[in-house]
Amino acid sequence: MVEKKKKKMMMMMMMANWPSPLFLFLYLSCFQIWLQPPTVDAVSVQINDDVLGLIVFKSDLVDPSSSLESWSEDDDSPCSWRFVRCDPSTSRVSELSLDGLSLSGRIGRGLEKLQSLKVLSLSRNNFTGTVLSPTLALPGTLQRLNLSNNGLSGQIPASLVNMNSITFLDLSGNSFTGALPDGFFSGCLSLRYVSLAGNMLEGTIPSTLSSCSLLNTLSLSGNRFTGAPSFASSLWSMQRLRVLDLANNRLSGQVQAGVSALHNLKQLILKGNQFSGPIPADLGLCLHLNVLDFSDNLFTGGLPDSLRRLSSLTTVRLSGNMLAGDFPEWIGNLSSLEILDLSRNRFTRSLPQSIGSLRSLKFLSISENGISGTIPRSIVSCSRLSAIRLSRNSLTGGIPEDLFGLPLEEIDLSHNGLVGSIPRGSSKIYQSLQVLDLSGNQLSGVIPSEMGLFSSLRYLNLSWNKLLSKLPPEFGYFQNLTVLDVRNNGLYGPIPGDICDSGSVEILQLDGNSFTGPIPGEIGNCSSLYLLTLSHNNLTGPIPESVSMLSSLKILKLEFNGLGGEIPQSLGKLEDLLAVNISYNRLIGRLPAGGIFPSLDESALRGNLGICSPLLSGPCQMDVPKPLVLDPNAYEGDDHEGGGGGSRRRGSLHHHMFLSVSSIIAISAAMVIACGVILITVLNASARRRLAFVDAALESMCSSSSRLSGPPVSGRLILFDSKMATPQEEIADPQALLSKAAQIGEGVFGTVYRVPLGLQERFVAVKKLVTSTLTQYQEDFDREVRVLGKARHPNLISLKGYYWTPKLQLLVTDYAANGSLQSKLHERPPAAPPLPWPVRFKVILGTAKGLGHLHHSFRPPIIHYNLKPSNILLDEDYTPRISDFGLARLLTKLDRHVMSSRFQSAPGYVAPELACQSLRVNEKCDVYGFGVLILELVTGRRPVEYGEDNVVILSDHVRALLERGSMLECVDPGMTEYPEDEVLPTLKLALVCTSQIPSSRPSMAEVVQILEVIRTPRMDAF
Template identity: 45%
Template sequence: MKKKLLLNLLALLALVPIFVRSLTPSFNDDVLGLIVFKADVQDPHGKLASWNEDEDSACNWFGVKCSPRSNRVTELVLDDFSLTGRIGRGLLQLQFLRRLSLARNNLTGTIPAALFSLPNLRILDMSNNHLSGTLADDFFQQCGPLRAISLANNRFSGQIPKSLSSCSRLTLANFSSNHISGSLPAEIWSLRGLRSFDISNNLLDGEISNGIQGLYNLRMIDLSRNQFTGTIPNDIGGCSLIKLLDFSENSLSGVLPDSMSNLSFCSYLNLRKNLFLGQVPLWIGALRSLKTLDLSANNFSGIIPVSVGNLHSLKTLNLSMNAFSGSMPDSMTNCTILEVIDLKHNLLTGDLPQWIFKLGLQEVLSEDRIVGSMNSSFYASEFVSYHSLQVLDLSENSLSGEMPSSIGHLSSLQLLNLSRNSIIGSVPRDIAELKALYSLDLSHNHLNGSIPFEVGGATSLRELVLKNNFITGNLPTSIQHCSSLAILILSRNFLNGPIPAAISKLSNLQIVDVSFNNLTGTLPKQLADLPHLLSFNISHNDLQGELPAGGFFNTISPLSVAGNPSLCGSAVNRSCPAVLPKPIVLDPNSTSDSTSASLPPNVITHKKIILSISALIAISAAAVIVIGVVSITVLNLRVRAYGSRSAAALASSGGNDLSSSATTDANSGKLIMFSGEPDFSTGAHALLNKDSEVGRGGFGTVYRTVLRDGRPVAIKKLAVSSLVKSQEDFEREVKKMGKIRHPNLVALEGYYWTQSLQLLIFEFVSGGSLYKYLHGGSGGKSLSWNDRFKIILGMAKGMAHLHQVNVIHYNLKSSNILIDSSGEAKVGDYGLARLLPMLDRYVLSSKIQSALGYMAPEFACKTVKITEKCDVYGFGVLVLELVTGKRPVEYMEDDVVVLCDMVRGALDGCRVEECVDKRLLGNFPAEEAAPVMKLGLICTSQVPSNRPDMREVVSILEMIRCPSLEGQEDSS
């Protein structure tokens, strides 16, 4: 009875809450409000199972806290509950609510403005959801009691409401990572109690007005990753209690205002990637509390002020990508707890200072014009704090001398890059002591001698780059102990001897480049077993013999093997000579054989018998080969004739018995169309004539033909008939595929079956493949950014639907993505692996994944299960291909560029513009391109569990899409 009454109360709640309470004065408003809230959301993990409408109090419910005095709800904390749905009006009943936190869920819609009118609400946290809508001007009109609000990581748009200034008691405001635009309202400076303000990662622009000194209680302000212009407000020094100030990644300019010298409590100052200029003022040394100082990627010039040495609390100093000149000040030896110093890409000169090795540094990075002897600086430091150094990058300087022979003292070293210097001598044997080292780059120096056998002791090594030196000798077999090695680049040296078979034991190898050396001998056949190999460049050596067969070597680029005159195989377009035994000539009557004459008679007789048997075997084998060749030729002719008759039967079927049942006539087949009449307007030539051919793939050839109603279709003639287990299995899987329908999937319209010929009939997509638009010429049409984003989102939606119906594609690549006349992407060639039960992952890896670079690494690993995450990897490569316009793997004359690595390196260096396809001519939103590329990299994670599923990918893409840009056409 009580439940029925509750349902009636729910219906009246929105209209007459006072009337409801008067009808049931004993019924708790909080229970009613929370049950209404629960009705508006979905709770996939049953976290709200304890919320029972039959109870009179909500105080024992999960996520709910009450006041012990009033027994009314004061806190509702439902963080990380995976809730979906909308925030309804039920929460408005919680009149005593002080804290409301729904962070890190999947809630959508907007926030009811009336929520801010709750008389006791102090803390509101709606961060990390999918909430959207415009923040209206009066949004915060009644937020008087509010102390803290976080709407971070949502999809809110519009401007920051000026009514925020009504929240006079506000101490924390976080609107980061939304789509908020416009300027920063000066009214915010009136919030005297504000201690933390974060509006980072939005679309705000304009100048930051003066008046910020009114926030004299401010401890943290983050305006990073917006589009602010102008200068830093002159009165910022009035915020003397600031501990964190982050204005990075804007377009701020001018010099640093002197009032900043008052920020003596500031421990984190980040002005990275702006347009600041001039010298760094001497007062920088007055910021004694600084632990992190990042002035990188600006236009600062002049010398590094000696006052930097006064920053005794400094742990991280980043001055990279400016125009600093002179030498590093010796005063920095006073920064005794400094851990990271990055001075890359400046104009610094002078000697390499010895204090670099005396401090307890963890990372040292400098690519400038520093000179001096690496060896002398190293020894002069007397090994003071070597145990702490993890990253040492002194590349692109003018360092000379030999590498220190005691390099092994750097026991914690993980990355050592001394490339592009003038270092001489040999690679030190102490390298074996560097057990934590994962990257060693000594390229472009004057090193000589051989690669030490001790290199095998660096067991954590993942990258070994020694190219462009004068290294001689053999490649040591001990390298097999570097089991994590993924990149081995030794090109342009003077290495000799063979490539050792020990390399084939490095199962993680992805890129090998030993080009332009003096290597000899044959290639070990075991190299074909390397599962993750993406590039193997052996060009311009003196290698000989046949290339390994199988795996990566089936698709190796001719450029990677050029310049080896004695190599043979399809990649070098040179057939290998057949090795035939010399003919055996027997004369059983001969007695003149000197060897026989010296043997006993019984031995002579036995030898003649053996030779006769050998001759018989050779003759029999030759006969079998001849008979086999003739038989295969006859069978091929019969199969072709049979295929022609079957195709003719298809073309002339006219929609009779073939559409409903199979026949037993050897000259006819079974034709099924899932919708419409199976009538074709052309004959067998439409399937077999090369003029009708539109493409070829790993599974067969595709032809275009027209139904009698004028509708074009694409027909794939499968070239793997022998692998189809049975007609029953084939038809069962095809009918499942025929039921799959989605706007971003190429629809299967029907099929044709005979024992030796199977055809799949698809809708015809007129726009052609994505590969054609990106790499093959498209009649002058260039894809705009909106076109590309639309294709990426369409692919994601199509793949999400496939995975929803438990279909793994296996073969994602740009030639299998078709573009229709409206620019929508349609995923094709899905589900084909399910038609062939005999295919395992190794056959698939050569049959399906013929395009290098798309295949997930687990595809070649026996112990890892193939899941939908295999498709996510291929999708990630496609995303990067679309954004950059580059192929997944590109071969240069003496180098190989792997797209994922290129993009990852550029994004690490914040060089987004270097990655984006030059055909876009800068006409793309960087705030979309960068996260799209990051999404592509996440999808291509080496660990399958780190990749998102396709439904999550769709959600992320919809979040990335800027509403202000959606639907707009590029000017190009």
Template identity: 45%
Template sequence: MAKGTAWGIQRVQFESSPLHSTSRASELGFITCMPAMDMAEALEGERKNGYLVSKAFQGRRCAIVVAVCRKRMWNLLRFVLGSFLFLWPLLAESAALNDDVLGLIVFKADIVDPLSKLASWNEDEDDPCAWTGVKCSPRGNRVIELSLSGFSLSGRIGRGLLQLAALQTLDLSGNNLSGSLYPGLLQLASLRVVDLSGNNLSGMIADEFFEQCRSLRSLSLANNALSGEIPRSIGSCSTLAALNLSSNQLSGSLPSGLWSLFALRTLDLSDNALVGEIPKGVSRLYNLRSIGLRGNRFAGRLPDDLGDCLLLRHLDVSANLLTGDLPESIRKLTLCRRLALSSNLFAGPVPTWIGEMNNLEFLDLSANWFSGRIPESIRACRSLKNLDLSGNSLTGNLPPWMFELELNELSVSGNRMSGFISAAADAPGGRFLSHLDLSGNGFSGGVPSALGTFQGLRFLNLSRNSFSGSIPAAVLALEKVEVLDLSMNMINGNIPPEIGKAVSLKELSLEKNSLTGGIPAQIGNCSSLRILLLSLNNLTGPVPPTLSNLTDLEIVDLSFNRLSGNLPKQLSNLARLNWFNISHNLFSGHLPAGNFFNTIPLSSISENPGLCGSAVNRTCRTVLPKPIVLNPNSSSSSPNATLSSDSIRHKKIILSISALIAIGAATVIALGVITITILNIRVRATSAGSHLPAASALSDGYYSNSPASDVTSNKLVMFSGDDTAGFCAGAHAILNKDCELGRGGFGTVYKTNLQDGRPVAIKKLTVSSLVKSQVDFERDVKKLGKLRHSNLVALEGYYWTQSLQLLIYEYVSGGNLYQHLHECSNSSSLSWQERFHVILGIARSLDYLHRLNIIHYNLKSSNVLIDGSGEAKVGDYGLAKLLPMLDRYVLSSKIQSALGYMAPEFACRTVKITEKCDVYGFGVLVLEIITGRRPVEYMEDDVVVLSDSVRVALEAGRVDELVDGKVGGKFPMEEVVPVVKLGLVCTSQVPSSRPTMSEVVHILELIICPQESHEEELT
């Protein structure tokens, strides 16, 4: 018997039958095969008589593999072999294998396999147990495990898997599978483990998905794009021990059925959009070991019975909106190893009973409103490795016993702590500590030299305190330290030459201190150094040539010092250098030529009177040798003899020649000036006649029908389909200074009118050499052109040539927010309600951008426009993507021209730039709107950072003094206080401690009060 007959399979070709044209055939997975007269019923998915059908499409021909009726076949075999009953188990096993092969082949038919990982899956084989990713049971040879994790598969999960009746484990994680979840996927009775995490599955989870989960023990749908609510039927999965739905887009509140999963040991719902309170009843999950609810929008208090989950090892509710103090029942979680409560609104003192949780290894209470001193009871947590108390309102000193714990990481940054740091050189915990962050407090005294004995330190941040004295040489000589930040203190003295021993150092920040002396040449031994920040000190002397040995160097800021001399020419060999700021020093001579220095921003070299060259538009003096004049009558015996009349005459001749040369040079210069003047007059005349080259190029490029109209030709596109000739008629405005609206990091903005009289704003990009190719430029601009939001300035079109790029925006008539805050009189200033409305509008626009994975990068008050109705419109969004040669450090100058808006991670190469950078800029903007003060204010002998001064005023209870005086006395404090706090949370130094813009919008909508209540309180 042939193989096809043995399997009971026939291949039938349908070329002209109704099957060929029906769309239903393309949806077939497994359906019953009826006789020919009943084929139409079979196509509707009915299952009869045990027949099976699978399909494959090849061009226009629909090939359907028909499994002949097994029921009839087995009846015939039983009749023939009835006397051989001992063969029956073998026949049953053959039928089962038939199901497994068919099931896997049909599953493969719905899958795209770009790496040919499933090449071994051959439909002509009898046994699938040797196929890649397939594991069979040792006895029955049935498929019990299908593990295809990380195979780069795409496509959809079809119904073929339903034929694997013995399947126990299904792992399709880490692929690109898409589509919605098939509701009947869990109906296999033997299924125990399902892992579909790390795919692109979308849509809602159907309620019936969980209704047939039967004996399921573990389910992971993490890292997909699933939306909607968690179905109530989740309570049907009574045997479920592990449930992971994290990193999706699930919303709504927690279903009550969750608390009936008594076998549950691990629950992870992190990074979704779940809301409401965490309901009571969690104590019923007495087997629970781990709860992950991080990154949602849960509000209210933690349930009081949470501490009754006595087996709990891991609790993470960070990055929510939880309030109040911590339930005392948590003290009963003596087995808990990881407690993460960061980025919430918890308040009150840090509970002393935390010391009873003596198995804690990780404790994170950061970014809350905890106050008071650090309780000494934490000293009892001898297993503690990571302790993060940053971003609170803790006071008092840093207890010396902290260094007795065997901590790996300790952070108390961003609090109100003070006093001296007492760290003994022989502190037991010193040899374990790798991360120490004491920044943003009021610590004083000298930098503890004992820190130099902590040889395991990799990260040390003492910035933004009041440390004084000199830098201990031992601290700079730590061989493993990678990040050392002592900035914004009162440290004086020289930079010790021992810095050369820090061979692992990647970032050194000593800016805004009172350091003196020179930059030590030994810094050239720090071969791993990438970031060097020494600005705002009193350093003198030259830049050491050894600096050019640091081939990994990317950021250098030496501004606001008294450094002098010529810059080493070898600096131009630093290929990775993308930021070099030497402004406000005493440097002289030529700049290095090549690489970064060919395009160095003028702001980075300003206020150095001795610098010369094209970059500073100052001609360098050429030193020529003085002419040698010999006296023919002089002798060696009378060197001081008086010049003869002949020699005097000869000198006069020489002087005359020099004078003639000078006169000739002056004549050439004068002729050049006259020529340029004539050319300018002609250009202006052309502009007046609307025949400027730019306007001509716009018209010619758009209407050109020549073969040259390709990638290199001029091109004008209006997204609305308006008459582009109207724009060409007004294009002369791009060279008309009278039409200029403003200048920014990307370019200059002009106003012009279309032919129909409608005004538009034109941004003329001044970074042409950094713009992408036309194909990439157009692709990204068109994406931006599709964005439409009431709080975004609409991009209406663009113009491209190789040397000129224009972006055409809608014109917003009300000016920008900077003007309203800092240039308006009291009578025309924004009211509190208008300011709040502007804040909410900006938040909504950023939330919209972030949902589309667009980072603004350039958020500041001058980029927020106000229309005639008082609506905020954010501009300059997404432009950083057009300039691939600008990374974060150049962006910090080109785009973030106002220093105070720039998130701290811009200065750290190892930290990823995310949407949280925009959140930081938004937080600064909120404080600017409320106070009417600029983000950074430069005093005569100090620099005041707005967020720092606001935090101090808030902690001192002087919130009413923060509000801009132009607002007047009529503003609701119940709105002002939480908005101020929200702004401070957004400006957290740690990106993960900042909320998302979706959370910000939600909080603002909760804060806002009805207008009627305002009027009642103010009358």
């Protein structure tokens, strides 16, 4: 009983913010002398220390599953508790493993009592916030610490663990930020394993890391480390290293020779950085190497011949570099190779026959190179192959028949020059194949009926070939197919009604063939369909009512067919529908009243017999006669004059009468509007006089009250992120920082400078706002700018802070290393290569996501108002980041000069409705500017170009080419290669965004969805 009382009092003291050590020692000494029976030995007291420590530790936790329910303060020892292990020789707690218990709360100071603790593992829980209490010191005996896969944040404290005793440290999968102290790894002679992967750490890798001479595994991947590590003098000196993973950081420079010193190295992973230069020639001396991943860097040159010695290699990933030269003949020497990825490089010549010696090969990708010749028949000897990707090369000849006899899961031979027929396949491939892409070749013959037996097939793309057959009836057997693309072949006959019997098809593209007959009514069974394109066929009959059952449908293309009758009104109920084209058919009648149909552009409707739309000038035909009350003479001509001249005269008379009535209505409306404008002008003048009086009174009140409220001090740099704090004297004279040499841009709203900030010379961008009456009070400016500072998104330039005085206002933002899109698109040096299509599409999609975040994540939405290439900045990896957003929040306070300058400095970008400055700036203005931006990226031209005799408006020029059917003529000639199936719909989306009618433009959320759909019908989506 005495022991229980003592334990409870000790726990109360431990929970009460822990008194000073001296007080605690004296208190416990007296307490023990008073209460402790002489029979209680020292070991019992020690065991009680562990019980008390764990109970106090538990009190700081949230345990939703009651996993620690067995931990009781009444127990004399914790050694029987769940998740606790003790040292048998001392009965002290040596291991505490609470992995994956969904715990949250705080890692409290109860752990300090566990003075014999060697292993602490709290991975896969929900701990958040800073890693530890500032005053908590983990036991010096700790050898293994695992806090991985939580939500911990903040900086990693330098005193987190005792580096002299720790052997295993795993802090991966959290949200730690900031730089590691250079002395973080000092004294790490016992360290064997370090993983800091998957955080947001930045700065350089500490130089003290080289002192960890016994380190076996080092993983720093998925952070933001920068600089060019001196491999030869630091990392290369850790000769016991077996795993080195620096993937997905921002490291740069050349990988120097000396890697051969790591003779125990098994995995070397440097992917996703900016390393350049050749691959080290001595890499082939790391004879134990089995994983080599240098993908997505800037490596040049060829593959070193020394790599042929690495017979233990199982994985080689070198994709996404600039490696060149002949494909190596010695590749067959790598007999253990299972994964070979050399895609997106510049290798040439043909694939060697020796590739058939890779009997262990499972994954082969050599896409997007310059490989020519035929597919070597020896490749069928790779009997374990499950995926083969040879797309976008210059391969010729036929597809080896035996290739379809392997148990492959993925085949991508698209965009080559292959000829001949599609192999029929064997029983092995029927069960295994999931992805088949043969598009963009010159394959001929029929589609094998056996293809319907591919029970696991999810993606089938045979488009852009010369296939001449019907769709096999066996296609109805597909159970898992999600994408079927057979565009631009010579397919004929009816569309099978059971093509969607599985219900899993999401994309169905049959354009550019010779299909006949009606659209099957069973199309309504495609319950998952969101992209349906049947254009450029010979389809007839009505649009089935069952199309309205496709609730997920986003894009519907039926143009250039022979479809007739009225459009089902039920299609207006498809709320997710974003794009429709029904032009050049024989449709008549009213458009559906709901959904996207009221806002369709004229180009989506033209060329029909009689669709009723104010955008079309042709006749409006209905299946039922018009009521007589609309035209009492409509049928007299038919009865008495047989539709001859009398009927035409009466029609003409009726037409003139109609125009006369319309004119009267228009004149009346104009008079009403004119009166309204005069009235509003008078009221505005009166209101301005009253507001001037109110403003003067408010200014007097605010000037007196501001002395009491304590506003932000003017003339001081205000940073929203405390980690960026800089000494006050560095900003004492801001004009000194804004030198002409530091200027990197200038626009309507101000001049931009590249400025070092803080002790680490971190560069930021500083915008000096134009001299204008932006605001009279810093409190107002502070409030508006802080709202913009909360707009955080990967595609937005973060606003870090500001500087304010009545005569000088500065905005501090992130600095983008690759400058603006303007410089890369319109101002690049002649020797610089033009942006390739993947980068351009990345900029388009990223910009759309950034704008969508501004429009849809804030209420009221943040309007950019000034979208153009000079305000799209590019990171090191060409990720677009929108700058200058949100200045519309200050628009009402800007000078009229700035307003007018806005229109003069950005011709072609401004939405037409803004020519009338009385209209409110809204999201549709940004959508217009985004559409112009797309046109610039695809064409490489400016939005307005001035010739000697004419002016070319880019949007009008592209729209004219669309109407002539020669839209690809406007594509930037600098892009020698580009996928037409992405470029064409992207151009059409740009024209929709630049519609003259604001309500016809989509929202940015819809634009993002459409762009994702444009990118979706590709194999890499799987």
